[in-house]
Amino acid sequence: MIIWQVVVAALLGAAAGYGGGRLAPRWLEERPMQNFEPYVLAAVNGLACGWLAAVHPFGGYFWQQFVFISVLTTVSLIDLHDRIIPNEMVLFGLAAGVLMLFVLPYPEKGWVEGLAGGAGAFALLLIIALIVPGGMGLGDVKLAAVIGLFLGRWSAMGLLFAFFAGGVISGLLLAFKIVGRKSHIPFGPWLALGAIIAAIYGPQIWNWYMLSTLY
Numbered sequence: 001m002i003i004w005q006v007v008v009a010a011l012l013g014a015a016a017g018y019g020g021g022r023l024a025p026r027w028l029e030e031r032p033m034q035n036f037e038p039y040v041l042a043a044v045n046g047l048a049c050g051w052l053a054a055v056h057p058f059g060g061y062f063w064q065q066f067v068f069i070s071v072l073t074t075v076s077l078i079d080l081h082d083r084i085i086p087n088e089m090v091l092f093g094l095a096a097g098v099l100m101l102f103v104l105p106y107p108e109k110g111w112v113e114g115l116a117g118g119a120g121a122f123a124l125l126l127i128i129a130l131i132v133p134g135g136m137g138l139g140d141v142k143l144a145a146v147i148g149l150f151l152g153r154w155s156a157m158g159l160l161f162a163f164f165a166g167g168v169i170s171g172l173l174l175a176f177k178i179v180g181r182k183s184h185i186p187f188g189p190w191l192a193l194g195a196i197i198a199a200i201y202g203p204q205i206w207n208w209y210m211l212s213t214l215y
Contacts, residue, residue: 006053009062013049013070018042020074027078027086037077045073048196055200060106065199067096068150072192075143079188085139093146094118101149108203109152117155121148124159140187147195154202155195162187162194 021038048069056062071093079085097118101111122145129136148155170185198205 001054002057005058006050009053009058009066010046010050013066014042014046016049016066016070017045017073020045020070021077024074024078024081027084027088028081030083031081033077033081041073041077045070048073048200052200055204060100060104061108063104064097064100064106064150067100068093068146068199069196071096071146072195076189076192079139079186083137083186085137085143085188087142090139090142090146093143094149097146097149113152114149116148117152118145118147118149121145121151121155121159136187140191143188143191147191151195151198151202154198154206157202157205158195158198159191160194161197162191165193166190 018038018041021033021041024038024041025033049066052065052069053062056065071089075085075089075093078089097114101109101114105111122141125136125141125144129138129141144159147158151158166185166187169190
């Protein structure tokens with residue numbers, strides 16, 4: 001861990017989160033944002049980006065995932081408010097992901113893997129959305145393309161974490177009657193949570209899994 005990088009990453013992440021919080025209201029129609037929410041998003045994004053820097057020093061991997069996490073936290077806030085994932089945010093994520101494949105590459109992920117990850121994650125969630133109507137929105141399907149593009153080989157891990165976290169939390173909300181069976185629980189934040197865990201700890205989890213299979 002390089003302390004100064006963690007501090008810089010946290011500050012930059014907080015600034016990006018605050019900017020995302022100020023940008024988010026342009027897509028909100030049903031539930032207006034409260035004044036404190038940009039500061040909450042700044043804190044969440046700053047913590048996540050500082051955490052990322054603690055595990056992955058500055059380099060191509062860090063900067064790609066820094067942008068990725070900042071997009072995910074903003075999308076999550078919007079989805080929690082209005083149950084939508086704006087096309088503009090998806091397009092920005094896709095454009096940034098493709099650009100960074102060439103401008104800030106890292107050896108573990110080439111452009112072929114990134115594009116294949118985006119296409120694969122999109123196809124998987126599209127199939128699920130078609131098989132289970134109403135289970136998830138097309139916004140979630142399109143966000144999966146961004147997740148696959150940035151995570152590459154770790155995209156399946158991120159989706160697995162998302163389904164697990166979403167299933168557990170939804171079950172608890174239903175069990176304690178916080179929501180009803182017909183309530184719509186946004187899936188975007190769980191996709192974001194799973195993807196952020198995979199972005200930070202994907203390589204370590206994979207290495208642990210491969211070592212555990214040898215013994």
